[in-house]
Amino acid sequence: xxxxxxxxxxxxxxxxxxxxxxxxxxxxxxxxxxxxxxxxxxxxxxxxxxxxxxxxxxxxxxxxxxxxxxxxxxxxxxxxxxxxxxxxxxxxxxxxxxxxxxxxxxxxxxxxxxxxxxxxxxxxxxxxxxxxxxxxxxxxxxxxxxxxxxxxxxxxxxxxxxxxxxxxxxxxxxxxxxxxxxxxxxxxxxxxxxxxxxxxxxxxxxxxxxxxxxxxxxxxxxxxxxxxxxxxxxxxxxxxxxxxxxxxxxxxxxxxxxxxxxxxxxxxxxxxxxxxxxxxxxxxxxxxxxxxxxxxxxxxxxxxxxxxxxxxxxxxxxxxxxxxxxxxxxxxxxxxxxxxxxxxxxx
Amino acid sequence: xxxxxxxxxxxxxxxxxxxxxxxxxxxxxxxxxxxxxxxxxxxxxxxxxxxxxxxxxxxxxxxxxxxxxxxxxxxxxxxxxxxxxxxxxxxxxxxxxxxxxxxxxxxxxxxxxxxxxxxxxxxxxxxxxxxxxxxxxxxxxxxxxxxxxxxxxxxxxxxxxxxxxxxxxxxxxxxxxxxxxxxxxxxxxxxxxxxxxxxxxxxxxxxxxxxxxxxxxxxxxxxxxxxxxxxxxxxxxxxxxxxxxxxxxxxxxxxxxxxxxxxxxxxxxxxxxxxxxxxxxxxxxxxxxxxxxxxxxxxxxxxxxxxxxxxxxxxxxxxxxxxxxxxxxxxxxxxxxxxxxxxxxxx
Numbered sequence: 001x002x003x004x005x006x007x008x009x010x011x012x013x014x015x016x017x018x019x020x021x022x023x024x025x026x027x028x029x030x031x032x033x034x035x036x037x038x039x040x041x042x043x044x045x046x047x048x049x050x051x052x053x054x055x056x057x058x059x060x061x062x063x064x065x066x067x068x069x070x071x072x073x074x075x076x077x078x079x080x081x082x083x084x085x086x087x088x089x090x091x092x093x094x095x096x097x098x099x100x101x102x103x104x105x106x107x108x109x110x111x112x113x114x115x116x117x118x119x120x121x122x123x124x125x126x127x128x129x130x131x132x133x134x135x136x137x138x139x140x141x142x143x144x145x146x147x148x149x150x151x152x153x154x155x156x157x158x159x160x161x162x163x164x165x166x167x168x169x170x171x172x173x174x175x176x177x178x179x180x181x182x183x184x185x186x187x188x189x190x191x192x193x194x195x196x197x198x199x200x201x202x203x204x205x206x207x208x209x210x211x212x213x214x215x216x217x218x219x220x221x222x223x224x225x226x227x228x229x230x231x232x233x234x235x236x237x238x239x240x241x242x243x244x245x246x247x248x249x250x251x252x253x254x255x256x257x258x259x260x261x262x263x264x265x266x267x268x269x270x271x272x273x274x275x276x277x278x279x280x281x282x283x284x285x286x287x288x289x290x291x292x293x294x295x296x297x298x299x300x301x302x303x304x305x306x307x308x309x310x311x312x313x314x315x316x317x318x319x320x321x322x323x324x325x326x327x328x329x330x331x332x333x334x335x336x337x338x339x340x341x342x343x344x345x346x347x
Numbered sequence: 348x349x350x351x352x353x354x355x356x357x358x359x360x361x362x363x364x365x366x367x368x369x370x371x372x373x374x375x376x377x378x379x380x381x382x383x384x385x386x387x388x389x390x391x392x393x394x395x396x397x398x399x400x401x402x403x404x405x406x407x408x409x410x411x412x413x414x415x416x417x418x419x420x421x422x423x424x425x426x427x428x429x430x431x432x433x434x435x436x437x438x439x440x441x442x443x444x445x446x447x448x449x450x451x452x453x454x455x456x457x458x459x460x461x462x463x464x465x466x467x468x469x470x471x472x473x474x475x476x477x478x479x480x481x482x483x484x485x486x487x488x489x490x491x492x493x494x495x496x497x498x499x500x501x502x503x504x505x506x507x508x509x510x511x512x513x514x515x516x517x518x519x520x521x522x523x524x525x526x527x528x529x530x531x532x533x534x535x536x537x538x539x540x541x542x543x544x545x546x547x548x549x550x551x552x553x554x555x556x557x558x559x560x561x562x563x564x565x566x567x568x569x570x571x572x573x574x575x576x577x578x579x580x581x582x583x584x585x586x587x588x589x590x591x592x593x594x595x596x597x598x599x600x601x602x603x604x605x606x607x608x609x610x611x612x613x614x615x616x617x618x619x620x621x622x623x624x625x626x627x628x629x630x631x632x633x634x635x636x637x638x639x640x641x642x643x644x645x646x647x648x649x650x651x652x653x654x655x656x657x658x659x660x661x662x663x664x665x666x667x668x669x670x671x672x673x674x675x676x677x678x679x680x681x682x683x684x685x686x687x688x689x690x691x692x693x694x
Contacts, residue, residue: 150658154501154600156550156589175525178518195634202640203503203591203598205652205666210631214612214654223657236658240600240666242503244550245592251550253501253587253600265561284557287542293549305552307561310570311497311583319552319587 004032005346007337008067008091010059010082011074012036013045015164016096019330020071021049027334030341037063039074061085068346071333072096087123092340094125094333098217101126101225108228111335112277113140118339125336128229129221130328131155131241131250136229137301137327138320139256141275142268143230147259149314150236153222156244156251157207158292159199161324162188166199170245174200189243199245207241216241249292250324254317261314265306268316272303277327282306290321298323299331351379352693354684355414355438357406357429358421359383360392362511363443366677367418368396374681377688384410386421408432415693418680419443434470439687441472441680445564448473448572455575458682459624460487465686472683475576476568477675478502478588478597483576484648484674485667486603488622489615490577494606496661497583500569503591503598504554505639506546508671509535513546517592521547536590546592554588563588596639597671601664608661612653615663619650624674629653637668645670646678 007024011017017038024031036047037059045056057063059078064070064086072079072086073096083093083100100106107117108126113136118125128136135153142148159166169187176183177200185196189206197204207218215223222239226232273280281290282304290302301322309315322328340346354371358364364385371378383394384406392403404410406425411417411433419426419433420443430440430447447453454464455473460483465472475483482500489495506513516534523530524547532543536553544551554565562570569586573579620627628637629651637649648669656662669675687693 152499152602154587156503156591171525174521178522178525189634193634197634197638198640201593202638203593204638205598205600205636206634210634213657214631214652215657236656238602238656238658238662238664240501240652240664242598242600244503246548246550251552251589253552253589255499255585255602284561287536287540287544287553287557289552291544291549291551293545305561305587309583309585310560310562311585315585317585317587 004030006033006066006068007031008035008037008064008070010037010070010072010078012047012056013038013042014073015160016073016325016329019325020073020333021047023326023330023334025050027338029334029337035063035067039078064089064091067091069094069337069340071337073329073333083124092121092123092125092346094127094336096127096329096333098129098221100124101128101221102228108225109336110136110229110332111339112137113229114231115339118336118343118345121345127329127333127336128225129218130161130324131157131218131252132222132225132229133328133332134250134301134320134322135222135252135254136226137277138272138303138318140230141271141278142256142258145271146263148232148235148256149259150257151226152238152255154240154253155242156246157241158246158248158250158324159188159243160248161250162191167247170199170247173198174245177201199243201245204243205240207243246292248323248325249295249321250328251290251292252320254320255309256316257312258314258316265308268306277301278303280304290319292321295321295323297326299326301327351377353380353413353415354378355382355384355411355417357384357417357419357425359394359403360385360389361420362507363420363672363676366672367420367680368394370673370677370681372397374685376681376684382410382414386425411436411438414438416441416684416687418684420676420680430471439468439470439472439693441474441683443474443676443680445476445568447471448475448568449575455572456683457483457576457679458686459484460576461578462686465683465690465692468692474676474680474683475572476565477508477671478504478565478599479569479572479576480675480679481597481648481667481669482569482599482601483573484624485619485650485665487577488618488625489603489605492618493610495579495582495603496606497604498573499585499602501587501600502589503593503600503639504588505593505595505597505671506535506590507595508597509538514594517546517594520545521592524548546590548592551590552587554590593639595670595672596642596668597675598637598639599667601667602656603663604659605661605663612655615653624648625650627651637666639668642668642670644673646673648674
């Protein structure tokens with residue numbers, strides 16, 4: 001890592017963009033020059049990186065001249081419009097939106113699982129959906145050792161996944177309800193959808209828009225992306241995605257069935273304890289288990305409540321928690337950038 | 348229902364006890380005389396029922412002289428000590444605690460599912476756990492029509508299930524966190540356990556105490572009670588129970604496999620629509636699905652988000668919501684009392 005790189009962050013002022021800058025700073029990513037890009041609306045804002053001030057510029061095709069790596073997190077339409085422009089100008093794009101994730105030409109990468117897929121990139125690398133990333137990090141070691149045949153996941157997702165405005169809505173709404181005021185939801189569950197529901201003191205079984213098959217797009221993302229990342233088109237995956245009044249930190253209740261039966265809970269724990277990116281928090285007798293409130297600001301995926309299914313010797317239940325803005329977004333993107341450097345793919 | 352009955356409510360001042368009184372009033376249950384009983388600590392309080400004031404008395408064995416039906420909801424130890432005393436004095440006990448639920452001599456009843464079991468009672472009838480009741484009401488019609496082989500449930504449970512003090516803790520903690528204050532959890536997840544965690548803006552994967560097998564007692568209750576109510580010792584059931592910052596209203600993400608494959612989502616919807624105690628709320632294109640915030644104060648079990656599993660033709664996912672203090676507790680208890688009257692079992 002002797003080289004330094006020309007980096008652009010697109011969507012720098014957003015919830016994930018801000019975390020990307022923090023993460024690049026903390027990881028001391030070898031940055032030669034840094035460009036902060038955004039929509040026209042946020043252009044002109046001043047942000048600080050490593051003690052230096054940067055003025056955010058409007059992202060246009062020409063912004064990417066000379067950029068070697070561009071981290072995109074400004075929504076799917078921005079990525080669709082500008083990622084190809086960045087690639088055309090020689091940049092590698094790490095895209096945090098769903099725009100290119102299922103494109104067969106685009107690697108969808110979680111470094112702990114399929115870092116090697118980076119070698120097949122054509123300019124764009126997709127960062128998976130937040131809820132997918134934390135799940136595959138926890139399941140990949142089990143897949144490798146015991147084989148994986150079935151996954152059923154129910155999520156408990158934080159509002160920061162819906163952006164800074166959603167966080168603000170949750171806080172104000174919570175305050176209003178505690179004061180006995182009426183509330184008028186305007187953003188959650190999905191900013192662009194027709195109806196909005198109270199998130200404070202509630203659980204909303206809708207994240208992203210409904211598809212024709214009755215699943216939400218978030219659920220389909222978890223199902224399709226898991227298969228792609230693990231290179232297992234045949235894997236059975238089903239998801240139910242639910243939004244909670246939690247600011248940051250996604251939790252997941254996951255049931256899996258493995259190909260080989262019989263591994264004990266102790267063996268599964270020992271395997272996960274030494275797995276990359278995983279922190280085991282599993283000691284029921286001392287009430288030790290992962291909590292959303294404890295994961296914030298940490299890069300790892302936390303796993304606990306590992307139990308054997310009482311009916312099937314190849315069935316396991318577990319509770320998987322991670323900071324959705326870090327491993328679920330900013331940290332995984334920066335980690336991909338680090339892998340690109342390590343594999344000598346950044347020219 | 349020309350007769351009137353001598354009724355006692357044990358634990359009248361608690362979260363469920365208060366709901367029981369409301370429900371008895373709303374249902375116009377044929378009450379000849381009413382006794383409100385509680386611990387020594389709450390004795391002396393004055394409560395109102397149908398516009399008349401009642402002074403709460405300490406529950407002692409002699410309290411049950413002349414009582415025909417006693418609704419217990421004052422904790423397992425109270426039920427263990429006093430339910431047999433009430434029975435000895437000729438009362439039928441409907442017990443809302445876990446004290447007798449798995450006793451083979453005690454029917455465990457959800458009227459929509461196994462009302463006939465009431466006929467086998469020996470004085471005590473157990474009311475199932477809140478999270479179990481709402482699930483079996485929704486699954487019983489499917490079991491009857493298609494057969495049921497496997498259930499995997501992840502719950503999203505409200506704090507009112509942990510009592511009035513837990514509600515107070517959640518509200519105060521939420522307020523403190525919004526004001527940037529430090530909080531010191533003292534009750535949740537389990538009042539009697541060693542450690543306590545923040546419930547505000549969090550999701551805690553522990554309800555009740557841990558058992559040696561790594562499951563919590565709440566999870567074991569859901570698993571064992573479901574099998575007993577449905578008379579299906581062979582049914583595969585697995586639960587993960589999670590406490591949320593919701594005041595009232597349990598939600599459940601449920602995956603089932605049926606014996607007969609091939610029923611369409613439309614057929615399942617039509618079946619549930621006409622099932623007793625169920626309200627179907629399922630229209631994804633108009634964002635109609637059950638919400639905890641909408642179920643409060645209603646007796647029914649709300650079902651929606653019904654989807655076919657994309658891998659298994661006998662697999663279905665759904666979202667089941669109900670007021671945990673009503674169908675999950677008070678209403679089911681009163682409903683059992685109504686069934687006892689209807690079946691002429693109250694002498």
